[in-house]
Amino acid sequence: MEIRQFFTTIARRWKFVVAFFVVGIFLAAWLSAGATPVYSASSRVFISTQASNSAEAYQAGTFSALRVTSYAGLANDDSVLTKVISRLGLSETPDELSKNVSATVNTSTVVIGITAKAGTPDQARLIAETVADEMTNLVARLERPQDPAAQPPVLARVVGKASFSSSPISPNIPLNVVVGGILGLLIGLAGAVTRELLDTSVNSAEEAAESASSTVLVTVPKDSTLQKHPLISDPQGSREIAEAFRVLRTNLQFVNVDAEMRCIVVSSALANEGKTMTAANLSVSLAQNGVSVLLVDCDFRNPQMPALLGLEQSVGLSTVLLGRATLSEAVQTHTSGISFLATGRVPPNPAEVLQTQAMRDLLTSASQAYDVVLIDAPPLLPVADAAILASQADCVVMVAAHGRTRREQLRLASERVELAGGHVAGVILNLVPKRRFGAYGYGYGYGYGYGELPTTPSIANAGKGRDKKARGRRRENSNI
Structure with missing residues (x-):
């Protein structure tokens, strides 16, 4: 380990080092106070x-x-x-x-x-x-x-x-406390370095990009306000997170300038990495820029999007696939401007349902009716649902949780997408601690600032040649 890496490790795990330092001081003081004076x-x-x-x-x-x-x-x-x-x-x-x-x-x-x-x-x-x-x-x-x-x-x-002398020569409490603190500090430093060497989780944008063999589109900070204000459309929400999704919106347009990206799957290696909230906020960010978005909840295993948006779940994707409702009848509109298609009733065989011709036809119809179709898919490693959707969509955006997702898990999830015939457009590094978020900034991926570009090469092309009235709020040269 180089000197720079050593200090980076200490800065990252300073709480661990300080904890051992404090424990060393208190343990030395406690043992000294309980020792028999000599x-x-x-x-x-x-x-x-x-x-x-x-x-x-x-x-x-x-x-x-x-x-x-x-x-x-x-x-x-x-x-x-x-x-x-x-x-x-x-x-x-x-x-x-x-x-x-x-x-x-x-x-x-x-x-x-x-x-x-x-x-x-x-x-x-x-x-x-x-x-x-x-x-x-x-x-x-x-x-x-x-x-x-x-x-x-x-x-x-x-x-x-x-x-x-009336003063004892042992224990020497001040000396013992100093020695205990030094020993605790040394143990803490050694433990921090050992944990760093043994840690296989994704702790940087470089590690995420290397593991997924792709680029990091954006880093999203960890913010306690997400519990009460999860959507960036909420005026009381985090400005840093809202800005991160604006950068993601900008960066997505340059992922593949030669191909249209009208159907995007949002998934992760495992659960609880923030994919559902990422899909929702990316949809809101696109809608705020004038793009017509259909957000589809395909996570039959654990549908959480309706609760997040405050919309109904009983009618949705499964209802349309069974022919009991049309796409326009099953779609709900959120106050942020996005259109939402819930899962509907959960079928006993989600993977088989998603692999049907009816599902492919639905995605084709949705891509013709909306500028962008965002799919909230289940995690890639536990079930096959996301891999099936990846083969039907234009690309997959992977969500990785900072310090939680293992590099091997992210690599395997990316490989599963490629084996299914899909394409990983990039990685969103989520839940980045704010003390480290400043080091990343907004420079990763293809974007270089806060501004928006006037055209969207990969997505705006999807709207050319179609009737403006049928597109509703869509614009022919809309930005992402």
């Missing part, structure tokens, strides 16, 4: 020799310096610690006590520093003083001459009283 106390033992003149004093000093290192090891001797335990009435064993007692020799001196740790300051002081006292006794026994009248060559004396 106090420390220190005492000193001075090692000296007997000397009558300066020459002997120098030799005695050298002798003491050589012996003092050996004496420092006596602080953890069982004979010393056993007597300390006996004198203080401790419940510890010599091995356990040795872990809390240490002796060090100050450089170039004959002073042994003894450090003791305990649960209270007084206990630490008593242990340090008792260990120092027992060390002097042990040195006295070891250095006792055979001649009772002779002076021992080495003497050990306790220097002053033991020093101690």
Whole structure:
């Protein structure tokens, strides 16, 4: 992973990193607060020799310096610690006590520093003083001459009283919190990079285009207002989403300038990726630009368009296919200006119904009566309905949810369209987080701005040579 990719990953998954950082701080603080405090106390033992003149004093000093290192090891001797335990009435064993007692020799001196740790300051002081006292006794026994009248060559004396602090040396809460935060941050960074490397979802327009072997027509931001105002015809709806669909409307005209696109299927790899709302808002956007649009709900598996538009579902596509109503009788008009054909009663065999000659004839008739026919199709991977419709339409527009749709799923869905004889016109990257939406802007696909072009090469041609009265609101050179 390159440096730029690393920082991009951190910027994308900063919440994950921050969460581990905060958890590390709180965990360190919690463990430190619950830990048993440890106090420390220190005492000193001075090692000296007997000397009558300066020459002997120098030799005695050298002798003491050589012996003092050996004496420092006596602080953890069982004979010393056993007597300390006996004198203080401790419940510890010599091995356990040795872990809390240490002796060090100050450089170039004959002073042994003894450090003791305990649960209270007084206990630490008593242990340090008792260990120092027992060390002097042990040195006295070891250095006792055979001649009772002779002076021992080495003497050990306790220097002053033991020093101690009323503040515990452990736990060091500020230090532990800092260390915990650093460890949490490092784990968060490693986890973010690992998740990025293992993540197979579509997280950029480049990944969507590569997976579908097509172009990204537009990126649609994720907006909380869609729950209450899903259609761009709503004055209280999101302006960013409305602008995105205007750009999509413009970009669609350049997908294939040599062929007409009068029948367009809107589908996705799996459910819950926003295809139904995309189809509805694309229809509204086209109608706002003077294009006559028929929106057909072919999702017999899970028809949601009637509820979205607030229209009736009982009469619709299945009604027309059964010959119980004509297309004009089954079509409903929405306040936004689009014409809508619902599913009607759901048949038990949707795929077989969509593959009939009656369905092909209906799409042909609809394409002659309207400038654009938009089909809200079921997802491509779970069922065959969308692939069947793709073979009957001019093109398919794929909807992929940012961070949800897998790259492999998008690739397989695109391949299913091609195998059915259809054509993927492009991908709409939906539900893009707003923090990343600004990086995409409106530059993807074939459009380059906010303006509308005066002609629509691929769709406007569909209206040439037909009677204007029969087309109603359509214009001969309408824009998309």
